[in-house]
Amino acid sequence: MTRVRIDLFASLDGYTSAGQAPDNPMGADWGRLTTAYAATRTFHERVLGDTSGAGTTGVDDSYVAAHFEGIGAEIMGAAMFGLHTFPDDPDWKGWWGDQPPFGTPVYVLTHTAPRPSLPMPGGTTFHFRSTAIEDVLAEATEAAGGLDVRVGGGVSTARDFLRAGLVDHLHLMIAPILLGRGTRLWDDLRGLDLTHKVTTEVAESGTIHVTFTR
Amino acid sequence: MTRVRIDLFASLDGYTSAGQAPDNPMGADWGRLTTAYAATRTFHERVLGDTSGAGTTGVDDSYVAAHFEGIGAEIMGAAMFGLHTFPDDPDWKGWWGDQPPFGTPVYVLTHTAPRPSLPMPGGTTFHFRSTAIEDVLAEATEAAGGLDVRVGGGVSTARDFLRAGLVDHLHLMIAPILLGRGTRLWDDLRGLDLTHKVTTEVAESGTIHVTFTR
Numbered sequence: 307m308t309r310v311r312i313d314l315f316a317s318l319d320g321y322t323s324a325g326q327a328p329d330n331p332m333g334a335d336w337g338r339l340t341t342a343y344a345a346t347r348t349f350h351e352r353v354l355g356d357t358s359g360a361g362t363t364g365v366d367d368s369y370v371a372a373h374f375e376g377i378g379a380e381i382m383g384a385a386m387f388g389l390h391t392f393p394d395d396p397d398w399k400g401w402w403g404d405q406p407p408f409g410t411p412v413y414v415l416t417h418t419a420p421r422p423s424l425p426m427p428g429g430t431t432f433h434f435r436s437t438a439i440e441d442v443l444a445e446a447t448e449a450a451g452g453l454d455v456r457v458g459g460g461v462s463t464a465r466d467f468l469r470a471g472l473v474d475h476l477h478l479m480i481a482p483i484l485l486g487r488g489t490r491l492w493d494d495l496r497g498l499d500l501t502h503k504v505t506t507e508v509a510e511s512g513t514i515h516v517t518f519t520r
Numbered sequence: 521m522t523r524v525r526i527d528l529f530a531s532l533d534g535y536t537s538a539g540q541a542p543d544n545p546m547g548a549d550w551g552r553l554t555t556a557y558a559a560t561r562t563f564h565e566r567v568l569g570d571t572s573g574a575g576t577t578g579v580d581d582s583y584v585a586a587h588f589e590g591i592g593a594e595i596m597g598a599a600m601f602g603l604h605t606f607p608d609d610p611d612w613k614g615w616w617g618d619q620p621p622f623g624t625p626v627y628v629l630t631h632t633a634p635r636p637s638l639p640m641p642g643g644t645t646f647h648f649r650s651t652a653i654e655d656v657l658a659e660a661t662e663a664a665g666g667l668d669v670r671v672g673g674g675v676s677t678a679r680d681f682l683r684a685g686l687v688d689h690l691h692l693m694i695a696p697i698l699l700g701r702g703t704r705l706w707d708d709l710r711g712l713d714l715t716h717k718v719t720t721e722v723a724e725s726g727t728i729h730v731t732f733t734r
Contacts, residue, residue: 318713318730319706320534482718482730486710492533496700499532504696506728508720514728516532516696 308447309454309474312464313373314491315339316480318514321488322461335488339481342511346370353407365509369477378453379446380412381439383463387414387432399424399432406430411449413442415463439466465494473518476502480514522661523668523688526678527587528705529553530694532728535702536675549702553695556725560584567621579723583691592667593660594626595653597677601628601646613638613646620644625663627656629677653680679708687732690716694728 316322316339323333343349347361348370361367384390388401406412409429416434424432435442446455454475457467467473476498478491495518502518509515530536530553537547557563561575562584575581598604602615620626623643630648638646649656660669668689671681681687690712692705709732716732723729 318718319709482713482720484706484710484713486706492698492700495533496698499696499698504532504726506696506722506726508722508728512718512720514720514722 308378308450308452310443310457310467310472311377311454311475311477312457312467312473313369313477313479314459314461314464315343316478316491317483317485317488318480319484319486320491321485322491323489333488335485338483338485342366342481342509342513343370343479345511348374362511364511365507365515366479366511366513369479369509369515373456373477376454377408377410377456378450379410379455380408380458381442381446381455381463381467382412382414382458383460384414384416384418386458386460386463387412389414389416389418389434399426402426402430406432411446412458413446415439415442439470439472443467443472461489468498469494471501474520476518478514478516480516482512482514522592522664522666524657524671524681524686525591525668525689525691526671526681526687527583527691527693528673528675528678529557530692530705531697531699531702532694533698533700534705535699536705537702547702549699552697552699556580556695556723556727557584557693559725562588576725578725579721579729580693580725580727583693583723583729587670587691590668591622591624591670592664593624593669594622594672595656595660595669595677595681596626596628596672597674598628598630598632600672600674600677601626603628603630603632603648613640616640616644620646625660626672627660629653629656653684653686657681657686675703682712683708685715688734690732692728692730692732694730696726696728 314322323336345362346367347363348367350356350361352374392398405428406426412430412432414432414434416436421434443455457464498518502520505517507515528536537550559576560581561577562581564570564575566588606612619642620640626644626646628646628648630650635648657669671678712732716734719731721729
C-alpha cells in the first residue's frame with residue numbers, strides 16, 4: 307500500500323531551517339543541519355555520483371538509504387523546484403540539473419498558470435499542479451503504482467501535508483546543535499505522537515533519528 | 521574538582537513542564553515526562569525505598585544512578601522545598617518528609633526573611649539563603665568538599681544557573697512525547713552547544729539522553 311513519507315532535518319531546539327535569502331534558498335544554517343546526511347555513503351553515491359566508496363555506512367546511512375528506497379512519485383513545492391527563480395529565462399528547468407535524481411514523476415505545487423510537463427533524462431518528469439494538495443496526492447499515488455509517495459519539501463510544503471493529516475511516515479534527522487532561530491518544527495506536529503508510533507535512535511555522529519509512523 | 525550539575529526532563533518538543541497548579545506543583549504532564557525515570561531500579565531504590573530489585577536496569581537507569589552519585593551539596597528553589605506552601609504551619613519542614621533523600625547540605629533559595637537552618641535525620645541539613653546565586657554556589661561548593669554541587673530544580677532555578685553560565689554538566693532526559701505547552705527549555709540554552717560538548721544516546725524506553733559538558 308502506498309505510504310506518504312517525509313524526511314526533515316531539524317536542530318535539537320526544533321528548528322528546521324533558518325537564514326533563508328534569495329541567494330541562499332536553503333538557508334544559512336543548512337550546512338550545519340545536514341552535516342551527517344552529506345557525510346553518508348548513500349549521499350555520496352546518490353547525490354554526488356561518487357561511487358568511490360567514500361562516506362559513512364552506519365546508522366545515518368541506513369536512514370538515508372531508506373529515504374531513497376521504494377519511492378514511486380514525488381511532490382515538492384515550487385521553491386524547491388526553483389520555479390520562480392529565473393522567471394525571464396524560458397529555458398530554466400529548475401535546480402535539479404540535466405539529470406534530476408528522482409527517476410519518477412515529480413509533482414511541483416504552484417499557484418501560477420499551468421505549464422506543460424517537463425520530461426528529463428533519467429526518468430524524471432516534472433508535472434506542475436495548482437490544485438488542492440489532496441488532489442495532487444491522489445494523482446501522485448496513482449502514478450506511484452503501489453510504491454510510496456515522498457513529499458520532498460521544502461519545509462512549508464511538508465508542513466502543509468502534516469497539518470492536513472496526510473503523512474504516514476515522518477523521519478526527523480535531528481542534529482545535536484542549537485540554532486536558536488528559524489522555522490519551528492514542532493508547532494505543527496502537536497498530537498502527532500498520539501496518532502503515530504514514535505521511535506528514537508542515535509547514530510554514531512550524534513544525530514538523533516526520530517520517526518513517526520502509522 | 522567540583523562541577524555544577526543539573527538534570528532536567530523535557531519533551532521532544534522542548535517543554536520542561538506544564539500545567540502547574542497550586543495543588544499540583546509538578547504540573548499535569550509531570551507523570552508523562554518522568555515515566556522512564558520512575559521505572560528505573562535506581563528510582564525504586566533511592567526514592568521509593570524499594571529494595572526488591574524492581575525497575576529497569578538499562579540506559580535510563582545508568583543516567584539516573586549517575587544523577588545520585590558524587591553530590592556533596594544541593595541547591596534548590598523555594599518552591600521545590602515547599603517553603604511557602606503552608607505559611608501558617610510553624611512545623612512545616614517542606615515536601616521532603618522526615619528523612620529527605622539528599623544526605624547533604626541543601627541550600628534553599630528564598631527572597632523572604634532568613635530562617636534558621638533545619639537539620640533533618642539522614643544527613644540532610646536545609647539552609648535558607650537570600651543572597652545572589654553566585655554567592656550561594658560558592659558556599660555550596662565549599663560545603664561539597666570536592667564533590668559536585670547539584671542544582672536540583674525547579675526549572676526556573678535551573679534556568680537561572682544556566683543563563684548565568686554556572687553549569688558544567690547538564691543532562692536532559694527527553695521523553696518521546698509532544699506536550700505542546702509549558703515552559704520552553706531551549707530558549708535559555710542558545711549557544712550552549714558552542715561552550716559545551718554535546719552527547720546523545722537513546723535508551724531502551726525510547727528516551728533520548730542529551731548531555732552538555734564542559
